[in-house]
Structures are given as C-alpha cells and as structure tokens.
Amino acid sequence: MNETRLKRTPLFDEHVAAGGKIVPFGGFEMPVQYTSIIEEHTAVRTRAGLFDVSHMGEILIRGPRALDFVQKISCNDHAKMAVGRAQYTGLMYPEGTFVDDMLVHKMADDEYFLVVNAANTDKDFAYIQDVAQGEDGVEVVNQSADYAQLALQGPLALEVLQPLTQTDLDAIRYYRFTWGEVRGHRAIIARTGYTGEDGFEVYVAPGHAVAIWRAILSEGGSKGVVPVGLGARDTLRLEAGMCLYGNDIDRTTTPLEAGLAWIVKLDKGDFIGRDVLERQAQEGVQRKLVGFEMIDRGIARHGFPVMLKPDDEEAAGVVTSGTHSPTLRKPIGMAYVPSGAAEPGREIWISIRGQVRKALIVPLPFYSRKRKTKA
C-alpha cells in the first residue's frame, strides 16, 4: 500500500466498540479479529458469523449492449443467466490472466452488477472503462460508495436473518439474489458467500449499515452469532478451497492453472484472453494450483518455495496460501506445482524459514459442508 489515506466502512465505529483489532486491508481500516480467529471461525462453521465486507467494490455495467460487454471481459458464460442469478468469474487480461475475480449479478437484461475485491476496485474500474472506450450501448458506473455489504454466514444464517425481512429467504436458492427490505431498508439479498457455509450477502445504502448490523447481532446474539474479522474470513475461504486474489491468483496466473476450468467457457464466443486459454486447454497447463497438508510440523505460508524432492536446490513451485486449519486442526495450504507433479497423494517439500518440511498434496476443498440448500 502507498501512503494514501485509508478508508473506513460505515461500520468502523462498531468494530472498534466491539474490540476489533484494526489492520489495513485493501485500502481500508478493517477488523482482523474481535476475540480470536479460531473462535470466530468455529462460530461460522457451527452457528453463524457476521462480516463487514463493505470494502468490496461494486461496478455496474448497463445499457442495451451490457451482456455483450460482460461476455467480452469475463471468462465465464453469462448469456444463459436469468435475472436474479449470480455467477463467479474472472475479469481477464489479454494474456488470459486475472485482472480480478468477481461475482456477476444479473439485475436486468441490460444491467449487470459486478462485485470485485476492495484492493482492485480502482484498477478494475479503470480497466473496464478502458475496454469500454468506443463501445456503444454500454455504461460503466463505479457504485462502490453507494453500498455497504454485510455477510451473514453459517448454518444459522437463514433463521437469524429471516425475522428481519419480509422476503422468503428459503426461496432464494444458492447463488441467487433478490431485491428486498432488511429492517425496512431496501437491500439486495444474495445467497452467496466466501466461507464454504450457507449464508447471505446483503447490500444496503451505507447509511443503513449500522442499524442492520446491530439488528442481526441482536437477533443472533442468543444463538451465538458473533462478528467475524478478516482473519477468520481467510481461514474459512482457504478450508473451502476458494482462491484469494493477490495470493492464489493474480495477473500472472490463468483460471486453468488455478483449477478454475469450470469458469472458463471457450464455446461462448470470443472474449479477452480466450486464445491463450484455448491454447492452454489444448496443450495443457505447465503448473497447477493444488491443496496440501503438512506432514512435518510448521505452517507453510505465502511465498515459501516448494520442492519435489527434499534435497532439490531449485524450487519447483511456490506456496500461495497457508494457514492453520481450525476445523482440521492442522496446517493446510495451496501451492503451484508442475502439472506432472500435481496429483493428490504425492509428497512435496516446502522450505519453511530455511528448513525443508514434508507435505502431502490432497484434493480440494479441505472442507465442504453438508448441503441443505438446492444447488
């Protein structure tokens, strides 16, 4: 980060009052934890947790040619989406690599609402505007300042949020959303999340964020619902095998390398980066993102070198994310390794502060919930 002044979300004072430890993240001052990362993580897995994710960016693409334009910048196929659906995708460079990863919400036939990473919002907006230069029938609007976003995640999310809205939450299926009201305030209510649990993401005007935040905690307090910081957000998403931009994916990696072939739709027509991805699909990728568990002790963290043999002098790959898994109670991580060495069950070696430690490639995700909602 440079010296530019850090921004605050409308919930900043709530975080401080709740004892949140504040850290800089994506250009914002955000709570990394309130009580403990492990306790907050466990709350989300077993009950529910409330996250302030107002730092996320929102970019609206609208106009008669909005769909064509979204199809051009994204590697997934949005042509068959119904209004009220959300889809995960990559915003692509011509190299087939990630400008960002994002959620595309179809608001109307001529309106697509993109939710992007906080640290990338300005970059994404500039990039999208640049691509849109000279395109007729497309308008790009940065709406990031118009929305606060709250995420309520965990098995109790539905029963805690339901009393606060007239919208039938159970009728919103996974990766669907609807406009509704939460505590009388107009909101987008989406059944999406970044934790591997059932849950909802609620987008509201910034001025209403505090009232809704307090209402959810008041409603859920007796059920063990707690505020959750970015620390547990990271352990939760990593257990669920979800990529983090800047760690596991970035402008040097393609979705095919990152194990995200399911968001690459080569048959949808042309899009930015398609030729690179088509060639990778035909010839295969050189490296793949894999999950690993440590066999030896220690946590292998972002940037640590990966070797295929314990005495290899040269690194064959690199750790992209690593943490202690509160659910599995062991160190886990993700790493890029050569494609020929990416099969689960293979041992790899990771240099942890100069000491070579053994790890095992395992299938992703590390954790998946028992699904009650219809996919």
Place this chain on the structure above:
Amino acid sequence: MSVPKDLRYTKTHEWIRREGDVAVLGITHYAQDQLGEVVYVELPDAGTRAAPGEELGTLESVKAVSELFSPVGGEVIAVNERLTDAPHLVNDDPFGEGWLVKIKISEEPELLDAAAYEKLVAEESQ
C-alpha cells in the same frame, strides 16, 4: 495488561524468572495478545547453547510468526513439552503454564524491570 513485578523483560517481549542460576523463559501477555492464538511452537532441544539475543525458536499463530530470542546466554536444560499438544497455554497463562524453556545462565545482560517494560508496551500500543 498484566506485567508481573518479579520478572525481567526484553524489548522483544520475552520474560525471565530467576530460579537460582536458571532462567525460566516465556513471552509476555502483551506478546501473546499481539500474536493471537498460538497454534504451533517450535523450541530448541535440551542441550542447545544460546547467546543473549540469539534466536531460540518460533511461535506461530493463525496469522503470524514470531521469533523467540534468548534474553540470556546459557544452555537450554528443559523445554515445556506440554506446548506440543497444547500451544494455547502460551495464550492462557503466558507467565505460568505457558513457559517455554529453562536456561542455565552463563551470561546475563541487563534486562528491563516491570516498570520499564510497561513503559515500552505503552509506547508500542500508541
């Protein structure tokens, strides 16, 4: 913030308690609070010799890694084996059951007393 009066402290947030010519070593309440829940402790074997300020091991939380520096010179004579399975003792009882190693002292530099350490923490917390 708890800072027991009978201990000596380092600028890197270790404490020692003198028991004859042996120093019991741990990290302070402030240090464990900054680090977060300790999930992994790596300590030297008994018999390891350390100079004052030398790295003795590491403590890892979910988010961060912290090095442990030896406040004194000497030989490690005991390691808190309970921390292998219960690293959270460092958080639960940093000045007691969460002790890390015992060192037979051969060299003891001047360390901070409780008042000086409290002042240091107050400055760092600002």
